[in-house]
Amino acid sequence: MASAHGFDLDTFERLRRARRLAVVFVIGYLPLGLSLFFLNAPQFTGTVALALWLAVTLASLWYLRTHECPRCGQLFYADSKWGQTNLRIPFSGQCMHCGFTLAHAAEDRL
Numbered sequence: 001m002a003s004a005h006g007f008d009l010d011t012f013e014r015l016r017r018a019r020r021l022a023v024v025f026v027i028g029y030l031p032l033g034l035s036l037f038f039l040n041a042p043q044f045t046g047t048v049a050l051a052l053w054l055a056v057t058l059a060s061l062w063y064l065r066t067h068e069c070p071r072c073g074q075l076f077y078a079d080s081k082w083g084q085t086n087l088r089i090p091f092s093g094q095c096m097h098c099g100f101t102l103a104h105a106a107e108d109r110l
């Protein structure tokens, strides 16, 4: 189990912020689409809004993928820069390399 003394707190906070943002974009896609549908938004407007939301979501996932693990320093959600990505991104909170978990680290900080 990681402790507050065993990892970089700044890297940890940046990773948590990026993860939170990506989760909001991923989860928000469906409510946005449903609200556009039920509010009878014009088809072009709805399509453009969902396409933009999807582009921002993919960008946030790519940004999250570039973050390093606070403990081992390797990419948190990927094998390597162009390697395989954790398919549970952004919902997984565990480093692919060392098993560092964000939940345990957050509990240790309290």
Ligand SMILES: [Zn+2]
Binding pocket: 069, 070, 071, 072, 073, 074, 076, 095, 096, 097, 098, 099, 100
């Ligand atoms: Zn790690």
